[in-house]
Amino acid sequence: MISLNGEKMPTNLPAEAKAKWIKVMEARSIEEKIKAIEEFLSSVPKHKGTERLREWATKRLAELREELEERRKKKSGSKVSFFIEKEGDIQIVVVGPPNTGKSSVVKRLTGARTIIAEYPFSTLTPVPGMMKHNDVYFQLIDTPALSQGSLQRKVIGLIRNADGVLIVLDATSDFTKDLETLISILRREGILLSKPKGRVVIDVQRTGKTGIRVTSMGKIVDGTIEDVRKLLESYRIFNAHVKIYGEVTLDDVEQSIFEATVYKPSVIFINKNDLRAPAPNDIEKIKRMLPSTPVIVGSAVTGLGLDKIAPTLYEVLEIIRVYTKAPNAPPAEKPIVLRKNATVREVAKSIHSEFLENFLYARVWGTSVKYPGERVGLDHVLHDGDIVEIHTKG
Ligand SMILES: Nc1nc2c(ncn2[C@@H]2O[C@H](COP(=O)(O)OP(=O)(O)OP(=O)(O)O)[C@@H](O)[C@H]2O)c(=O)[nH]1
Ligand SMILES: [Mg+2]
Incomplete structure (x- = not known):
């Protein structure tokens, strides 16, 4: 059984179909992934028990085809593309209902040239901008309002590829209801904010x-x-x-094989506080809906609360910074940004695959080791601020 959208979904797949899924997991490019899911789907028997799984895989396929299309458009130089190349260390998608101030927030935080207008649905394509905090570069992506039907799937695609979400709500509207809608739209697509x-x-x-x-x-x-x-x-x-x-x-393990649901860390910004301060009751309500999501109250016009956004994102994303160094050289100035519980393996991999293949041992300075320069293996779990020196064969 795997659970999707909170409902149990029996998989009881034949061995042949199960064996096909590994090709999806191994796929590197979108093209490979699309082909693998198509082959998987054709091997799944059509009966009631596999209905939800087939539905979900079909949706995923549509999303990937769309992404492929957008990438092609981008390559051919077309201006209307929804594909945003990841830049910086962390990619955050800024989402919310129409006219809440998403573009205003992104513009104030990153200087991105994105259109701000008093009418709803003014943003029609995603616009990226860059923000720096603690040596970590956050790419914020302004997006069209999530309630806009035809663009919805594209925004969902952006969220699925991102590291986290910044939800911008409007204090002058029924923002608890807006959030409820947003949560359910995302949940239907297998994206969890809790x-x-x-x-x-x-x-x-x-x-x-x-x-x-x-x-x-x-x-x-x-x-x-x-x-x-x-x-x-x-x-x-x-x-x-x-x-x-x-x-x-064990259900969760099986579910993760299918990536049926993904969790995206999020921060909520209740905007337009200069026009109306949100009622404490409503803020409490929001905290009950998403207990692990911090709530910031502020205004893109007065600037209140904007300075809290980067440090709060940093916290919920559970980021660690690791500084690599070569033997007999000072540590790099720019850290490698990883998630909490990252190991030396991920550091080696992110430098170059050769570092992983020819890995001998690493020396580590920082709070994850008992003494400075301790020798560790690939599975050593690193801490924020650690310095890592990798030694390889040959
Ligand atoms: N008073 C006040 N107005 C704001 C604030 N933030 C944004 N606005 C105004 O709200 C309107 C919408 O702002 P946008 O930044 O375009 O909102 P958006 O969420 O990007 O809108 P769409 O892209 O159309 O969904 C504009 O007229 C802004 O000037 C704020 O904090 N206070
Ligand atoms: Mg906008």
Whole structure:
């Protein structure tokens, strides 16, 4: 069973269909992914029990085809493209109902040249801008209002690829209801704004025979690591790194194979405080709806609250900065930005795949080690501010 949108979705897939899914996980390019999902879908038997899964995969396929189309448009120099190349360290999509001040916020924070207008639906294509905080570059993407039907799927596609979401609400309108609508639109698409109790990340390894390694930073409520291995093997996944955060069930593990739902950390900015201060009751209501999402009250006109946005995003995204260094050289000035619980493996991978392939050991300075310059392996978990020196063969 895998759960989608909170509903249990029985998969009971035949082995052939399960084996096809690994191709989707291994796909590097969008083209590969589209082809793999098409092949997966054609191997899924059509009956009631697989209906939701087929529906979900079909939707995903449509989204990917659209993204491919947008990328092609971008390449051919067409001005109306929805594809935004990721720049900086962290990509944040700014979303909300029409006319709440999304563009005003993005403009004030990044200087991006995006259109601000008193009429709704003034933003028609995404506009990126850059904001810096603690040496970390945040790319903010201004988007068309999420309630606009035809563009909705494209904005959802942007969110799915982003690291987090900044929700801009308008204090002068019924913003609790607006948020409710937004949450349900996203949930229908498999995007969760509430932090789940636990999280499973499966990195499928395409090269080498690493076997299935499970790193648990939490616990599996209803099974063992051996059960996880068996589950993955039933999908013919034999080489993967499974990371478990918090409390998860075997269902969650199976769900993460399909990436049926993704969690996006978010921050809420209640804008236009200069016109109307939001009622404390309503703020409480919002906090109950999304307990893990910080709420900032402010105004893009007076500037109130804007300075809190970057540090709050930094916090909810659980970012760590790691400074690499070469032997006998000072650490790099620009950090590598990773997520909490990142390991030396991710650092090695982000420098160059050769660093991973020829890895011998790393020396680390910082709070994650017992003494400065301690030697560690690939699975060593790093802390914010750590300095990492990687030693390789040859
Ligand atoms: N008084 C006041 N007006 C604001 C504030 N923020 C934005 N506005 C005004 O609200 C209107 C809409 O602002 P935009 O930034 O274009 O809003 P948007 O959410 O990008 O709108 P769409 O792209 O059309 O969905 C404009 O007239 C802004 O000047 C604010 O904090 N206070
Ligand atoms: Mg706008």
